[in-house]
Amino acid sequence: MNFTNGTLVLRDRLLTGASLEVVGESIKGISAARADAESIDLDGGYLVPGFVDLHVHGGAGHDFMDGTASAFDAICRCHARHGTTSLAATSTAADAPYILRFLRECRAAKGRDTGGARVLGAHFYGPYFAANARGVHPGTPIRAPEESEFQHYLDYSDIFCTATIAPELPGAEVFARACASRGIRLNAGHSHATFGQVVDAINWGVRHIDHLFCAMSDRAKLRQSQTFPMRGGMMEATLFFDDLTTEVIADGKHLDGALLRLAYKCKGPERLALVTDAMRAVDCPDGEYTFGPPEHGERIRRFSNVGVTMDGTALASGVMGMDACVRTFLSEVPETNLVDVIRMATLTPARILGLEQSIGSLEAGKLADVVALDAELNVKLVYVAGRKVFDRSAT
Template sequence: MEIIHANVISNGAMLADAYVRASDGVIREIGAMEQYAPDGSKVLDAEGNVLCAGYIDQHTHGAMGYDVMDATKEALDEICRHHFRNGVTTILPTTMTASLEETTKVLSFLRDYAPPVPVKIPGVHMEGPFFSVKNRGAHIERLLTAPTDAWQQMIREHAEVVKMISLSPELEGMVSFIRLCGELGIVVSGGHDDGYDDPIYAAIEAGMRNVTHIFCCSSGITRRGSPWKRLGLTEIGLTDNRLYADAIADGNGIPYDLLPLLFRAKGRDRLIFISDSMRATGLQPGTYRLGSDEEGVIVDVTETAAILHGENLFAGSIACVSKMVEDAVKRSGIPLVDAVLAATRNPAALLGLEDRGDLLPGMASAMNLITKEGELRKTVVWETVYEKGEEIQ
């Protein structure tokens, strides 16, 4: 397979009028069109559009009426199909705060699950249950807990399927738990927290690497009974370069006018787009349940937002990472390459995914063809070209 006349985003730069050659699911060669010589394989003319790596979404709860907590093949199949139709070729299915039994069931299911479309699942993102009560957002209060021995034992037993855990860094016992996660190869992200200053820095020292949906239920600057201002996770996330920050860049979780500040603070290599997409993503506006059928919370969905019923709070989003790349360019004025990095190379770097997130020889041939305004046109995996939105069985 050869893709010719593409502007290729590779290694953080845009190669003008270039070609990419791939075989057996691996990129073999990238070069300028002047050097191009056809080798007789299938050719796709990109006609000057931009070719970049397939998108990565490290935080997605669901889509098309299904939630990861459903833990059925039908649910995960539809969630994967929805992402793939929208150019997302790698996802971390994300759990909500739930009981130990229910979480175990979801992890066990996903350990053996294989998607019906070319979407890679490096593992699960556990969002909760180790969160503060104050900034729990849509997470159910009575199910919040400390990382008890039983939870730690379960996580050890499922370590190969847990890729990431979001937790509140200030809670008791977190420093040793974060170290345990490091030993197990699990990426730790701070969020839904009520911390400030020292406990957050201690968590970073212990290995916390990311802020979960910054500006959405992450703690902010505070005084706590003295005139001295103390930084919350939001400000530490913005200022501490040891941390990545991920953002629900759908114009709601992060307003379009705020996104440039995030890029300026984190730089083009430390900001990550996440969908935090919920069950109603891809469906009509209406009332839906986020999380499991028994324990989930009610969410009112409009054309552009998912709002926690009766509260002034978003419950994730109904967007897809591909739309965030497009909106970052069109509505926030972010350079295209920087917007693409937030959906490709940066999450791959955080998650340690060495075979994806960029277009370089040796990497997986999972690619998106987008316009210069960031609008998704096609997804190319192995030798197959999929139109945006194409149905695949």
């Protein structure tokens, strides 16, 4: 199978006049342009690697915290329609039975044919958040980590992609070091940590910061009184330390163009990933939805292409696919280009997860996760490991 008559978006350049050859589940290589019976005509559009989403909670009316195979598969099919071919199923703050149900289903879904995006594993996300930075997550389950509890979660360490901790919590270091000892990649987020506490977290093994600028400390939150010196927080530390990667929700609602430009300038395409932070209302009408497990989640609304709290005073997760994030970032950040923006949705998140040898770019030997985009960067075709999972012309 050959993809031809378009522009290939490679890790460092655009390439026209060439074909991408796929054999079975893998990319065989790039060759001179050709047309034969097995060719797929890109019709002058783009061929890009499949998007990789580090931070996604749901879609198509379902949340990963529903904890069922049907919910997982529906979410994966939903995000495949938006070009995502691999994702880290992301939990929410919840009590132990619901987290364990989520982890059991992640284990069952990893490697299973979902009919859409591939489940890479679990992003363990909550309940170990700072209460005053919980965002839309349910408040009751928010707590500091205790070893007697989190050891049960770490029984599923084989399917963890990442785990998030607020560094200022009592027990945060013990949890972080327990994760690191099992090879789990560590994030910090939903936190009002000081700059110094982020430095401590880096020493424990934290290397990634969740959704930059959202639900995190900055100097304004950390100024205790007029007589105390102003201190930096997680936002400043994220921008300062080259050791830290981070992510932005580029849906055009969470962050304006100036913040996207700042993130891009400070971190660059190698350290900045695009994420959707999408909840169950992706591809659904405006209305009320539950964020998290249906039994004890938080009620929120989809309104004007974003999730909002019921009183409308704050944002509450995303409702757009990764294709929208790519288009938004490209339009809002004039300093960037298509190669870098696609990289932030593909190879950079793959590298953050340590999976860049198998996914994230159009290179020989990698899985044939490929997406055909039209000239306006709308998704036309999606292949996961060489198998077509979405065709816009068939919908």
